[in-house]
Structure formats: C-alpha cells, structure tokens
Amino acid sequence: MKDAVGRKRRPERVLLEHVAALCGVEPQYEDVFGERHEVDDAVLKALLESLGFSAATRDDLVQTLQTLQARAFRQVVEPVQVVPVGTAPIAVVLSFPESLERARYRWRLRREDGWETLGEGRIDALQGVDEREGPGGRLCRRLLYVHEPVECGYHDLEVFLGTGPSEMAARQRLIVVPRRAYVPGSLAGEKKTWGLTAQLYGIRSERNWGIGSFSDLRALIDWAADVGAGFVGTNPLWLLFPEDPSKVSPYGPSSRRFLQPWYVDVEAIPEFWESEEGRRWFGDDRIRRAWEAARRTALVDYDTVWSIQREALEKLYAHFRKHHLEKDSERAQSFRRFVENGGKDLQSYGVFHALDAHFRRSDPALWGWPLWPGAYHDPASSAVAAFAAEHGETVTFFLYVAWNAWEQLSACGRRSWERGLAVGLYGDLPVGVDPAGLDTWLAPSLFALKTRIGAPPDDFNPKGQEWGVCPFLPQALKDAAYEPFIAMLRANMRDFGALRIDHVMGLMRQFWIPAGLDARHGAYVRYPFEDLLGLVLLESERNRCLVVGEDLGTVPDRVRTAMEESRLFGCRLCFFERLKDGSFPPPENYPPFSVASFSTHDLPTLEGFWQGQDLRVRESLDLFPSEDVREKMLLGRKADQKALRALLSAWGYEEEESDATGVPDDENRTHRRAAAVYRYLAASGSKLLAVSLEDLCGVADQVNVPGTVTEHPNWRRKLPWDVETLKTHSRVQAILSAVTEKRPRES
Secondary structure, three states, X not given: OEOOOOOEOOHHHHHXXXXXXXXXXXXXXXXXXXXXXEOOHHHHHHHXXXXXXXXXXXXXXXXXXXXXXXXXXOOOOOOEEEXXXXXXXXXXXXXXXXXXXXXXXXXXXXXXXXXXXXXXXXXXXXXXXXXXXXXXXXXXXXXXEEOOOOOOEEEEEEEEEOOHHHOEEEEEEEEEEOOOOOOOHHHXXXXXXXXXXXXXXXXXXXXXXXXXXXXXXXHHHHHHHHOOOOEEXXXXXXXXXXXXXXXXXXXXXXXXXOEOHHHOOHHHOHHHHHOHXXXXXXXXXXXXXXXXXXXHOOEOOHHHHHHHHHHHHHHHHHHHHHHHHOOOOHHHHHHHHHHHHHHHHHHHHHHHHHHHHHHXXXXXXXXXXXXXXXXXXXXXXXXXXXXXXXOHHHHHHHHHHHHHHXXXXXXXXXXXXXXXXXXXXXXXEOOOEOOOOHHHHHOHHHEOOOEEXXXXXXXXXXXXXXXXXXXXXXXXXXXXXXXXXXXXXXXXXXXXXXEEEOOHHHHOEEEEEEOOOOOOOOEEEEOOHHHHHHHHHHHHHHHOOEEEEOOOOOOOHHHHHHHHHHOOEEEEEOOOOOOOOOOOOOHHHOOOOEEEEOOOOOOOOHHHHHHOHHHHHHHHOOOXXXXXXXXXXXXXXXXXXXXXXXXXXXXXXXXXXXXXXXXXXXXXXXXXXXXXXXXXXXXXXXXXXXXXXXXXXXXXXXXXXXXXXXXXXXXXXXXXXXXXXXXXXXXXXXXXXXXXXXXXXXX
C-alpha cells in the first residue's frame, strides 16, 4: 500500500492508522499553512494507551481491533442517545444474543415530567442491523423505533428483552435537544449591544485587598449599567489551587465547577461586621501594612493576598461556627442547604482542600494529589474517610469558603439582571483541567491524565502550544451519559447571561500531546460533536444563557457551519480580520452572530499593537524560532499599522505622515486613535462588542504571552487605574463616547 505521494507504507503503520482512526485518533493533520503532517508511530501509540487501548505491539493492536468490533454488542442499549427535537421516529439499537431472536420485547419511556409511554412487540419483527460471533454464541443487533413525540429534556428509556430468568433489562438516557441556542430578546432583529471585559484579579478599587473581588465585579456591573453597556465579561473564575498561589492561570483550573476563593470580598461577609475579634484583627498594624502594600503593587502578590485572606476567613469561620452553626441560626440553615444541595462532590471539595493543605504543610513537594500517598488517591477510600472524620472542622471551613464565593457571585448575577443589562455576566469556560486538581481526583477515569491539550505550530505560535491541562476521555463521557459535561455546563451558566467556550473546536476534536512531549508531537482526537453541541444548546435554553464559541485559528468548516445553524456566536478580532489585499474590512463584513473586539488576552492590546510591545517581549524571551520569522512579523506589523491608519481616516482619526515615523505618541492622539478604532468596531455587524479594560486604560502589555509560564508576569498585571478613575478619565470617556455613538442605549 502507498500513501498520497506514492511512498510505500509499512503494514504495521497501516494497521496502526486503522486502529487509531477507529479509536478517534487522526493519524494525519493539516496545519494552518496547509501542510499535511503524519503523526509519529510513538505518538499514536501513546495516545491510544491514554484512551485505554493496548498498542505497544502488533498483537496488541489486533486485540484492540477485536475489542472495538465487539464494543457495539456489549450492552443491550447504549447508555445515552442525544437527538434533536422533532426527530421522528427515534431509532434505538438493541443488542442481544441470538437465543432471544424469537422472544418478545417491551419498552417504557419515562419523560422528564414523569409521563410514561409503553410499547411491546416481537424482536424478530424489528429491522436487523448486523450480527457477529461472540464468546458465548451469535450476537444480533436490531432497530427499535419509538414513534412517540418527545419534547426537549432528559428522559429515560427502559427496554426489556425476553421474559422470566433470561430477561435482559437496560436503560438509556434519552436526551432531546433544541436546534438552536438561546439568544435574549434584547438582541432580536437588528438589535446590538456592547460590554466591558475585565481580568477580575487585576481590578483596582478603594477597598479591595490587592486583588479584584466579587464586590469589584458588582461595582463594574453598576458602572456598565450607568454607561449603557449590555454585559460585563470576566476571565474564568473557576477553582485554581488556593494553597499554591504560583498556579495562577485561569485557564488551568483545578475544577470547572467550583469557584476560586481569592475573589471573595472578606469585608462583604456578614461575619466580618459581626465579629469584634475579626475587626480587631483587621485593624492590627501588621495586617493593615500587609494589605496596603499588596494594594500598591503593579502585579498581584498572590502569596500575600491569599495569606491575608486565609487568615481572615479562618477567623470569620470560627465566629460563624460559634454564633451560627452551634445555634442553628437562619444563616447556618442557609449554609446547610448549600452543603446538602452540593452533595457528595461538594463534600469532597472540602476534603480535597483539607488534604492538600495537610500534605503541603508536611512536605511542599507534595503539590498535587498524584504525589500524595496512594491511600489518598481515591476519594472513597477508608483512609480519606478517616482523614475527613479527624479533620472535620477544616473540611467545614473550606465548605464555608466555597459557600461565600457562590453567594457573592450569585449576587453579581442578580445585580446584572436588576440593573437591566441586556445580556448580563459573560463567563468563560476553559478547555481542560489541571491533571493534579480536584476534578481529576473526584473522577480520574473520566480524564486522559497522561496527555495535555494544545495546538500545533502556526504562524503566530511557530513552536506550537501545550496548555498544561488534560481532557475528558470521549468514551468515558458517553458511558457516564454525559453527566459530568452537563454538570460543568450548569455550573458555568447558572449566574451568567452569556458563556464563552474556550477553543470551541474542542467539542469536535482536540489536539492531544503525550505528557512530556512538546506541541510538535501531537494528534487530533475526535469527540462526539453533535452530542456535545446538542447538550450545550439544551443547557443554553434552560439557563437562558447565550453561548459564544472561541473559534479563532484553524477551525474545521463543519464546526463553523454548525455554529451558524445553531446560533452560537463566534469571535471576530480586529487584530486578525483582513481582506485579501491586507486591508481591514468594512464593518458590515462582521457577521451578526459574533462578538467583535480588538484582540484577546493572548494577543497584544490596542496600544501594544501600535507600540510593538508584544514583538519586543517575544524577542526578549527568545520566542521567535528564527531571525526570518522575526523579520517577517516586524514587517507584517508595519503593514498592519499602515492599513489600520488608512481605515481610521474614515472613523474620526487623521494622522499626518510624520506621525507614523517614530515620533512618540502624545496623549491626545492616542486617545483619538483608540476612540476611532472602537467607533469602527461599534459600527460593525456584530451583535456584541467587547471593550477591554486594558484598552480603556491604554495598557501596552498583554495579559498572557503564550509559550511562557514564569518568564513573563502572565495573569498578574493590575490595571493602572482604579474603578473610580476609570469612570472619569479622558481616554475612557473618548472611547465610550465613540462606542455609544454607534450603539446607543436602548430606550
């Protein structure tokens, strides 16, 4: 056998590619330049092992092939089926031994509202699918058609084959999903809106303790409402590692269902004002000097901030325990309801953090659960139960912290609706989780722990990217009837009016890299795209939450088409949008169902673009793979700047030729130029426009430099001005005036 260019292919490679493809691993991929890459044998084998299949030898591959062929017959019905609303009839595949061929079947459909429908018949009257020989005899598959109309929701189909002792029974979760995502009435027809986007940790205010808090988010919501904005967007707010403040990337969470506690405003907790001891502690010179120093820094001092917060929260919890829990006050009852509703996973959240704190104190090298003693790797183990019983107060303390975080975020969500924001809070869902975090400890079998998600090399990241997070296992998700995925969506939509799904292409395929290798050694792994997209649409409707798919870079046409059909918003960056001649497009070229912005956290800010600050940083960090690439990017930036200047002449900004020759920008000119850029974006066809606080402040440094971890202060930089200054600064006023000129407040 030969490949596409006529080269003879090894039989072992042919078998490996065949098995890989059946397992959902793509043996080749095409990069952003259109060049086709063949994935190394070793990478394919490593990824197959991560998926739970043996692949080291030819015999292993043959055995895996046989396992895959038998998989379709292993259960009476698949554990879950996702179908679009209006599908009629719904086809259900039944698998059974040949001995039941002449038996009868019956089924019961229990709808979400409790209504039941029954049916029965002869198995041999059903349409055949296929047959195969199994270890115990011949196995058959036939189609059962359910003709009953079923509304959107989560339903259960029970199937019974045969009667008496030989009866086979099985249940399938039948999920019926809408064909479109939720879009609020405020965006119906030609309506548009705009909003502010912020890195919450970087917000300065007159009262925070050196890091932006949920109270600062509430203040931002009020300001947004005052100036006519329709949403407030934030970085992901999900749980990181409170006991390890060096792990600060919001896109490398420990969990995507629980909140990061350092966003809690300690002073907004009722116990802070109830506790005389707490107020004395807060007034202590040592504490006051520490938080005042933390407020003054240009970068968030996470170690100091969390140290102060943790100490404060422990004192507030002690007061809460004595004056509320022991007296079963109304507030204590609210806490107990929170714990009860959170169930086993919330309890395990508390145990996980108590264990994490315990092991880090004993040995700082024990920085994640895979390094803990083996007896503590399983949340259900007797060792974990004994630890939880012995350290019950510590466990409850962490539950108290989690409760206050949810209380404060929920208050922000309610505030956005009370103030009439057209959309509300705009959240962000990361593509994966830290392999040493809470989510993987709770259910390690759901994750490919020995792989990392990333992206192959492209023109902006020539070395590729490895994001340090691990993915869901596709088949494990399906075997769990997608419950973990659904729970994640619900947590992310509960208090938000919009949700950005990072790397939305990940619903269809993700670029997996074996742990320890770089991004040049990876392959795409497929996911059940229609199923996952359908679940996003269903939860979007149920939570009244608009969905934005981050669709930058190389995205398959199938994903883009599905986004358009299902009304998922895409992302359109001025930084990337170009016509074939290199000029910037007219604003009407931006599609309606999209979010327009100048750039993102991984790209230069508006002023960074003009100053070339991002290119200087990349050069200083040796991130250019060659001098040729550096020169190409420098020349490209000059061309882009020239093209943007040409565009802005029609949007209120004229620049003399001498202004573009290296003369330092004066403040008035940069304000007018920034206003013109946002006037252009506000005139775009996009229903949503995102205005970043970094651009409002004229910040030149980007939030995150891909390809760096500690080499650059990623996810640490504070805004130069506090919220009160933002409201009155001339640059901010110029930009917001330009935006509201094109997107006035709805009457």
